[in-house]
Amino acid sequence: MSDLLQRLRDRGWRLTAQRRVIAEVLDGEHVHYTADEVHAKAARRLPEISRASVYNTLGELVALGEIVEVTTDGRAKRYDPNAHHPHQHLVCAGCGMMRDVQLTQDPMAALPEGERFGFAVSEVAVTYYGRCPDCVAGA
Amino acid sequence: MSDLLQRLRDRGWRLTAQRRVIAEVLDGEHVHYTADEVHAKAARRLPEISRASVYNTLGELVALGEIVEVTTDGRAKRYDPNAHHPHQHLVCAGCGMMRDVQLTQDPMAALPEGERFGFAVSEVAVTYYGRCPDCVAGA
DNA sequence: GTCTTGACTTGGACATAGTCCAATATAGGA
DNA sequence: TCCTATATTGGACTATGTCCAAGTCAAGAC
DSSP: OTTHHHHHOOOTTOOHHHHHHHHHHHOSSSSSSSHHHHOOOOHHHSSOOHHHHHHHHHHHHHHHSEEEEEEOOOSSOESSSOOSSSOOEETTTOOEEEEOOSHHHSSGGGGGGGGTTTEEEEEEEEEEEEEEEEHHHHH | OTTTTHHHTTTHHHHHHHHHHHHHOOOSOOOEEHHHHHHHHHHHHHHHOHHHHHHHHHHHHHHTTTEEEEEEEEEEEESSSOSSSOOOEEEEEOOOEEEEEOOOOGGGGGGEEEEEEEETTEEEEEEEEEEOHHHHHHH
16 A cells, blocks of 8 residues: 555646545555545544545545445445455444455356346455454453 | 235234335335335335335334345445345446346355454355446447 | 224434535646 | 646535334224
8 A cells, every 4th residue: 555645646646635644544454444434534634634535535546446445234335445455354243343354265256157147247245244253242 | 925914914013004015015026126216116005105114114124034135335225025045146337236146156155264253254245246238238 | 893002104303424516725737 | 936727625415214202003802
């Protein structure tokens, strides 16, 4: 993620303070923040940053393939900066916490040709649901 | 689905006109309506039905395991009455249309023990994304 | 058939997540 | 330093979903 700003500059992005702060917030190992969480964390460094800029920037980063939008429940979308390493997600049904997981089989291979109904299938998302150790202990 | 009303009655449900109409709307082969779509279709038969009743009834049916709530994008949740036959979903990124699909491998088997991080994993959802024949032709 | 009662329904206010837009500010090239 | 296309801003607006007090009604008791 450290060279993200360089890649964006190479693509003709204007490097504003807002974009820089948002990129910094997303820089981390197992980060899956909602747009509002990104906004709150960004605002600690740049108090006047607007929600609109956060939504704009996240949308642009998704379009560029630098981050991935993840929807697990019907709540807020989360943004996953680990876009360059294919992986799936494990979600706690209690607290919503998310972890990246690696599968031993390619899920795309599990969908036979006869079940594609003429679709041009391009992506697959696998989400596991359960209770994290904290929520199991708490319940 | 035809015996759904009987099952509900057996569980002590009051059989109201609203619940009957909602159950009828959900009765179909490959139906994946949003709550608002269910409300619109129900209102054609029972014009005074309220949105609150639709949300209440759908929530109760989900809790009873008679239908399954499906979230694919960040938009409205969809409700899948095909709850008694395990399956996954294929979604058109263009128009949002959904199909049920059967996989050749159990996706739960693809998550090794070492990737469970102490979670009590109970469910898995696999969603394939692509473009349906109509959207491919239209684009 | 009528009564009774607790479960169900209703409309509207409220909450949350996200989008849109016109006015303003600014990064970066000339 | 200036210019201008691009980015940011606040606030209004939309979509989806939740909550609640008041009124209604299904179905068991008689």
